[in-house]
Amino acid sequence: MIPFSDFSNAIETETIYSFGEVHTFYKFFHEELEVAHIASQSEANVLILGETGTGKEIIARSIHEASNRKDGPFLPINAGAIPKDLVASELFGFTEGAFTGARKGGAAGKFEAAQNGTLFLDEIGDMPLELQSVLLRAIESKKITRIGDTNERQVNARIIAATNHDLEKEMEEGGSFRADLFYRLNVLSITLPPLRDRPEDIRLLARDFLQKFHERYENGPTAMEEEAILTLLSYDWPGNIRELKNALERAFLLAREERSPIRLKHFPPSIRRTKNKKKTEDLSLKKMEKERIQLALQRSASVQEAARLLGIARSTLYRKLKEYNLA
Numbered sequence: 001m002i003p004f005s006d007f008s009n010a011i012e013t014e015t016i017y018s019f020g021e022v023h024t025f026y027k028f029f030h031e032e033l034e035v036a037h038i039a040s041q042s043e044a045n046v047l048i049l050g051e052t053g054t055g056k057e058i059i060a061r062s063i064h065e066a067s068n069r070k071d072g073p074f075l076p077i078n079a080g081a082i083p084k085d086l087v088a089s090e091l092f093g094f095t096e097g098a099f100t101g102a103r104k105g106g107a108a109g110k111f112e113a114a115q116n117g118t119l120f121l122d123e124i125g126d127m128p129l130e131l132q133s134v135l136l137r138a139i140e141s142k143k144i145t146r147i148g149d150t151n152e153r154q155v156n157a158r159i160i161a162a163t164n165h166d167l168e169k170e171m172e173e174g175g176s177f178r179a180d181l182f183y184r185l186n187v188l189s190i191t192l193p194p195l196r197d198r199p200e201d202i203r204l205l206a207r208d209f210l211q212k213f214h215e216r217y218e219n220g221p222t223a224m225e226e227e228a229i230l231t232l233l234s235y236d237w238p239g240n241i242r243e244l245k246n247a248l249e250r251a252f253l254l255a256r257e258e259r260s261p262i263r264l265k266h267f268p269p270s271i272r273r274t275k276n277k278k279k280t281e282d283l284s285l286k287k288m289e290k291e292r293i294q295l296a297l298q299r300s301a302s303v304q305e306a307a308r309l310l311g312i313a314r315s316t317l318y319r320k321l322k323e324y325n326l327a
């Protein structure tokens with residue numbers, strides 16, 4: 001059984017880089033988070049690319065919260081989740097009687113509501129083509145017109161857009177996304193790597209999520225069997241961090257009910273099936289752990305100091321030294 005706190009030990013080989021709530025060990029992701037930091041210190045439009053569940057919204061929110069606009073609103077709008085003919089009124093607002101059912105007195109849209117804040121255009125790739133030119137005009141001129149209105153209104157919203165589509169490919173292939181809008185949005189771009197490309201981060205995120213569940217539910221398991229951890233490291237995670245978080249919460253609650261540590265059987269079948277898929281990778285956790293221990297020993301004057309550096313108990317380290325023939 002491995003205690004949650006031992007899932008990842010931050011020693012010099014594994015520097016954690018953080019931006020807001022987002023943490024990583026993965027080098028390429030460090031560089032992308034550096035761009036997020038730069039974005040937060042500017043007013044430039046940002047385009048965030050990444051598969052579903054990789055944290056596009058959480059990064060957008062972190063950029064907003066680290067920016068001068070942090071006291072203004074952060075407003076997300078998901079073009080993919082709203083019926084196509086309502087997207088325009090959601091974005092730009094409408095006047096009374098602009099269309100059947102238009103509310104008395106009209107209403108402001110998200111552009112106006114995000115005044116002095118940040119407008120997060122999620123799933124920009126699903127934005128209807130005919131609206132893309134209106135959106136482009138609004139971004140360029142910083143003015144919008146409510147539907148049914150004739151007056152232009154000044155707006156001051158910072159734009160962060162996100163998508164899981166390959167927009168450049170779509171532009172080449174048949175124009176379902178306007179190139180001029182793409183270049184306008186793509187002043188700074190951040191690409192979030194899928195979780196399967198950064199297994200180091202699986203350990204880091206799992207530790208953080210499980211420790212949080214422990215606080216939220218006030219008790220429950222504090223350790224996971226090694227077989228389960230190895231499986232999490234070799235699974236593909238098509239739903240990325242969202243899927244990892246949900247799978248861990250389910251496993252945490254099932255184990256809590258049984259008053260047992262988290263075991264492989266507490267994960268859904270789709271994840272359990274990976275168990276023997278990548279046998280070779282099964283050794284990777286042990287290899288990484290052994291290397292970390294060796295490094296900590298080199299840099300320490302005593303086992304006690306090495307244990308402190310690794311963030312584990314001295315007795316745990318003695319056990320591991322025996323296991324890896326390092327004693």
Ligand SMILES: Nc1ncnc2c1ncn2[C@@H]1O[C@H](COP(=O)(O)OP(=O)(O)OP(=O)(O)O)[C@@H](O)[C@H]1O
Nearest residue numbers: 021022023051052053054055056057058164241242
């Ligand atoms: N680095 C992270 N640390 C902690 N939690 C994270 C991190 N990244 C994402 N999450 C969590 O994973 C879930 C999905 O994140 P988010 O909504 O930001 O992803 P997304 O890429 O915008 O997804 P979609 O494309 O499906 O809208 C959320 O519950 C979020 O809190």
